[in-house]
Amino acid sequence: MPKTTQLYDYHAAHAKLTEFAGYEMPLWYTTTTEEHLAVRNASGIFDVSHMARFVAKGERATGFLEGMVPTAVQAQPLGKAFYTLLLNDRGGIIDDLIIEKLAADRYMVVVNAANAQTDMRHMMSHAPSGLTLDDLTETTAMIAVQGPGAAASLQQLADLDLSQLKRFRCAETKVAGEDALISRTGYTGEDGFEVIVYYASKSTPNGALKVWERLAATSTPCGLGARDSLRLEAGLPLHGSDIDQDTDPFEADLAWVMTAGKSGYIGADALSKYRDSGPRVIRRGLIMEAGVARHGFDILDESGSLGSVTSGTFSPLLRKGVALCKVRSDNSAYGTHVGVLVRDVRQNGAITKPPFYDELLYGWKRQKGN
Amino acid sequence: MEVHGYQVPEGLLYTKEHEWAKKEGSVVKIGITDYAAKTLNDVVYVTSPKPHSTVEKSKSMGTVESIKAVSEVYSPISGTVTKVNADLDSHPELVNKSPYSEGWLVEVAPSNFATESRSLMDAGAYAAYLNTLLAK
Numbered sequence: 001m002p003k004t005t006q007l008y009d010y011h012a013a014h015a016k017l018t019e020f021a022g023y024e025m026p027l028w029y030t031t032t033t034e035e036h037l038a039v040r041n042a043s044g045i046f047d048v049s050h051m052a053r054f055v056a057k058g059e060r061a062t063g064f065l066e067g068m069v070p071t072a073v074q075a076q077p078l079g080k081a082f083y084t085l086l087l088n089d090r091g092g093i094i095d096d097l098i099i100e101k102l103a104a105d106r107y108m109v110v111v112n113a114a115n116a117q118t119d120m121r122h123m124m125s126h127a128p129s130g131l132t133l134d135d136l137t138e139t140t141a142m143i144a145v146q147g148p149g150a151a152a153s154l155q156q157l158a159d160l161d162l163s164q165l166k167r168f169r170c171a172e173t174k175v176a177g178e179d180a181l182i183s184r185t186g187y188t189g190e191d192g193f194e195v196i197v198y199y200a201s202k203s204t205p206n207g208a209l210k211v212w213e214r215l216a217a218t219s220t221p222c223g224l225g226a227r228d229s230l231r232l233e234a235g236l237p238l239h240g241s242d243i244d245q246d247t248d249p250f251e252a253d254l255a256w257v258m259t260a261g262k263s264g265y266i267g268a269d270a271l272s273k274y275r276d277s278g279p280r281v282i283r284r285g286l287i288m289e290a291g292v293a294r295h296g297f298d299i300l301d302e303s304g305s306l307g308s309v310t311s312g313t314f315s316p317l318l319r320k321g322v323a324l325c326k327v328r329s330d331n332s333a334y335g336t337h338v339g340v341l342v343r344d345v346r347q348n349g350a351i352t353k354p355p356f357y358d359e360l361l362y363g364w365k366r367q368k369g370n
Numbered sequence: 371m372e373v374h375g376y377q378v379p380e381g382l383l384y385t386k387e388h389e390w391a392k393k394e395g396s397v398v399k400i401g402i403t404d405y406a407a408k409t410l411n412d413v414v415y416v417t418s419p420k421p422h423s424t425v426e427k428s429k430s431m432g433t434v435e436s437i438k439a440v441s442e443v444y445s446p447i448s449g450t451v452t453k454v455n456a457d458l459d460s461h462p463e464l465v466n467k468s469p470y471s472e473g474w475l476v477e478v479a480p481s482n483f484a485t486e487s488r489s490l491m492d493a494g495a496y497a498a499y500l501n502t503l504l505a506k
Contacts (some may be wrong), residue, residue, distance in 0.1 A: 016411070031412040031466075032437045225411065225438050292415065292435055314414040314437045343433070343440075 005049035006141040006200045006208040015223055021113035023050040025224055032225035036316040039188055039230055040362050043149035043219040045212065046227055052116035053136045053196060054109040060128045061105050068123065068266060069099070070249065072259040076101050081170040081183040084257050086111075086119060087267030091248040095119050096239050098194075100170045100183055108170075108181060108196070110142075112239050126266070141200040141208030145219055146192030146230075148366065153218040154193050157211065158182060167191070167364065176214050178207040187227070189234025189355050191364040229313045232322055234363065235285045235354015241295060242283060242310040242324045250279040251326070281307060282329040285354040286338070288321030291347040293340045300339040300346070301331050309340065315356060321349075322356045371493060373500045377404040379470055383446065383487055384496035385428075390470065391446040391490060398447055398483065401474040402434060402465065405500055410436040413465040416458040418443075418476050419451050425478060427486050432475065434465060443475065447486045453477035 002024040011017060015026030026047065028035060038044045056065060066073045071084040080101045086094040095115040100108040111119045116137065127133055145154045151162045160173035160182060170183035179198040186192035200208035212221075228238070237243045243252045248271060258271070286293060286309070293312040300306055312323030327338075336351040359365050371378050382390045388406035392399045407413065415435040425431040425445040432443045454476050458464060465473040480486070491499060 027438075028411055033412045036437075229437055292440070294440070314435070316437065319414075 003050075005047055007047045007049065007212050010209060010212060011047065014221065018224060020224055021050055023113060025050060026221070028223040028225045029221045032223070032229055033316045035220055035222040035226035036229050036233075038220035039147040039190055039222060039226065040317055040357075041148070043145060043147035043153045043192075044188075044222040044226065045153075045215045045219040046144040046146065046222050047141075047212070048144050048194065049137075049141045049208070050113040051137075051142060052111045052113060052119070053140055053142065054111070054120070054123070055102075055134045055136055056107045056109055056123075056131065057105060057134065058131045059105050060131050061107055064126070064128055064131050065099065065107060065109075067264065068126065070258040070262060070265055070267065070271070072262055073099070073101075075259075078103065079169050079171055081168050081185050083168075083185075085249060085254065086122060087249070087265070087271075088245055089267060089270060091267040091270035092245040093239065093243045093247050093249065093252060093254075094122055094245060096237070096243065096254075098183070098185055100181070102170070102172065102181070110194075114240055136196075136198075139199065141197040141211075143195045143197065143208070143212060143215065144186050144188075144192060145195065145215060146186045146188040147190045147219070150190070150192040150219070153215060154182070154195070156218065157214055162193070176207075176211045178211060180211075187234075187236055188230040189236070189357070189363045190230075228311075229316060232311060232313045232324065233315050233317060233356050235324065235356060237283060237324060238311055242326075247283070247326075248279070250274050251281055251283065253283040279329055281326050282332050283310070284325055284327050284332050285352045285356060286312070286323040286325050286340070286349050287318070287352045287356055288323070288340065288347055288349040290321075291340070291342040291345070292321035293323040293325075293342065293347075293349065298341045299325055299327060299349075300341065301336070303331075306331060306338055317357050317362065323349075324354075327351070371497055373497045374504045376408060376500060377470070378493050378497045378500065380493045382470070382493060383490035384493070384499075385444065385446045385490060386499065387444045389444060389446050391487070393483070393487075394477075396479065397452055397477050398449065398480050399474045399477050400431075400446060401469055402443060403496075404469050406434075406441075407466045407469040407473070410434060410441060410466075411438065412436050413462045415440075416455075416462050416465060416475065418454045418458075421451050421454055423451050425449060425451060425476075427482075434475075445478070446490055447478065447480050448482055449478035449480040451476050452479050
């Protein structure tokens with residue numbers, strides 16, 4: 001039996017369901033295109049309760065996390081939420097995650113559903129005595145509110161003045177009267193928030209359901225279909241498809257998460273090999289002239305094989321195929337023309353720097369007033 | 371008739387892969403069913419065989435692609451393509467909006483309709499088939 005989130009009854013009544021990472025989740029409520037465009041133009045809500053949430057607590061929590069990720073932890077201010085990576089000894093990416101610094105000795109760690117057990121084992125095997133690692137996945141809900149209208153939609157419920165919460169900041173407050181943790185984060189490319197509703201559980205889901213239904217009055221419920229097309233349009237990698245245990249941060253084009261000069265974390269020694277040379281393959285974005293490039297499709301240049309597509313979709317905004325791919329770094333410059341074999345037909349595409357949408361018109365950097 | 375919210379019109383013949391065939395004089399129109407269209411959710415590309423090419427019963431004759439996935443279309447009957455629905459190039463969403471009329475895919479001059487149509491389901495049989503599929 002697949003697991004369910006606290007909002008399952010709502011999904012079952014309103015959405016086409018699909019199984020993802022062991023959870024019965026909404027794939028779409030109306031259509032992926034409608035939900036996708038609602039997020040780009042207004043506001044959408046996503047049940048992301050399937051993502052695993054741990055609290056690392058204790059005076060050794062900072063030191064512990066410092067040893068786990070390539071991003072400086074001690075130096076982060078209180079109330080900071082940051083994207084980083086869990087690495088193995090070879091520098092390969094075990095998972096990508098968000099860490100929220102709630103107090104000097106207390107952190108919220110949010111990881112991918114599909115990797116929850118692997119991550120927990122990895123962290124437990126390195127946890128010092130005195131550190132507590134509480135799994136809050138079952139006892140909380142998590143709702144993403146995304147889009148240019150997200151702040152207005154969430155503000156109606158939140159005690160906190162959201163205009164004071166900057167991007168990649170977090171704060172504990174109340175939402176619709178429920179204890180909650182709000183971070184100004186998300187995975188759509190848009191401005192938005194992720195709200196962890198505390199003390200929700202399957203036996204007492206009323207708090208989470210109340211938050212969801214009140215948000216649904218001003219935001220469009222969105223399923224995993226739109227979540228995937230939105231993150232692809234923004235060029236954000238999906239662990240398990242675009243990045244994995246055999247991809248290091250340089251190959252993943254995520255070296256920016258590595259704080260300059262930081263050492264002593266798991267994987268640091270393996271990554272020092274890049275001091276003199278870049279990676280042989282690298283993650284890139286790709287826009288198609290025609291056809292939709294999908295996972296596993298071959299990418300060709302004049303000399304033969306350039307690499308392959310790691311995930312792709314049809315962009316509802318561009319009305320074109322967009323994809324992430326892993327290509328030979330020696331011919332990976334932006335603008336490089338490539339061929340993609342789409343079911344034996346060669347279609348043209350170009351290596352393109354994501355996000356794939358016009359950043360003046362869409363995404364969190366858009367000019368105000370649009 | 372309607373099964374679990376999916377339209378199954380009378381007078382058409384159906385496959386287990388959710389294509390339909392409709393005899394119109396000497397030709398047969400082919401498309402995908404309401405169930406197939408709704409399962410794909412939002413169709414963004416349709417590839418069909420060219421006019422004058424031949425299609426073979428139960429063999430792939432094209433694809434219907436949604437945001438999430440691409441799925442093969444298997445021809446319900448054998449024959450020669452006489453017309454292709456060119457409207458789908460600019461309006462692939464017609465497959466969702468109107469799977470049994472404006473969203474048709476191709477028109478075929480059948481080569482062996484009398485025999486081949488016997489293995490297709492009528493509306494009643496397809497409705498029953500959908501019922502068993504969706505009861506799981």
